[in-house]
Amino acid sequence: MALNKNILLKGPTGSGKTKLAETLSETVDIPMHQVNCSVDLDAESLLGFKTIQTNDKGEQEIVFIDGPVIQAMRQGHILYIDEINMAKPETLPILNGVLDYRRKLTNPFTGEVIHAAPGFNVIAAINEGYIGTLPMNEALKNRFVVIQVDYIDGSILSDVIRQQSRLDDMALIKQIVQFNSDLRTMTKQGQISEDAASIRALIDLSDLATVMPVRRAIQRTIIDKLEDEREQQAIENAVELNF
16 A cells, blocks of 8 residues: 555455555545445446536526545545446446546546545455356456455454454453354355354454344344354354354
8 A cells, every 4th residue: 555556355255355455544544435236226326416506596406416436536546446346347437547646536527637635545345256247347357456355264364253243252262263263164164154153253253242142142133133043053053163
């Protein structure tokens, strides 16, 4: 980021890419504006839209409401584009000038030329091979430097839980880390989905474990989010083994 390079976080779902982006934002003390990509993403979702407002004189006028891309550019903030390969390929070329050395955008809705303020950076995340994703355009990918984000475990995961949650019971943190290891094994074996064992879920679980029994915390943060009864049962079995 200090070199003003666009960063592409690449890794499996639940590996903590969004959490990493949030942590970077907090570390450098620069606010982050987020875009959540999907096949429905369009230029208005990225840049903003026109609407009618009443001015101080009581007259109606057409104004443009900035979207996350333009907000981040004007204010010199971080733009985070989540699951960028979920967007339709024809939607993203509008960002080409934003992502290269120009750091410039011509707003197609107003004709305004916007130059990014100092501090502006772009972080994107990609889940390769995930259902609903599309191959990322090479011209777009070439505008990023890629950082592989793999699942964390062991002492690193223990440190993350201790630093980013309210839980300070090291014995319980050790149990949660082992529980997570079992979930990862079940994920690799196809017993549960990757969504069931995300870093965010573990942090939520650790927070709730400070105010309720850990088994109930797991029920609230992981098991109750699943629709498949077989996945629920597999996780309940892991709970029995670890707690």
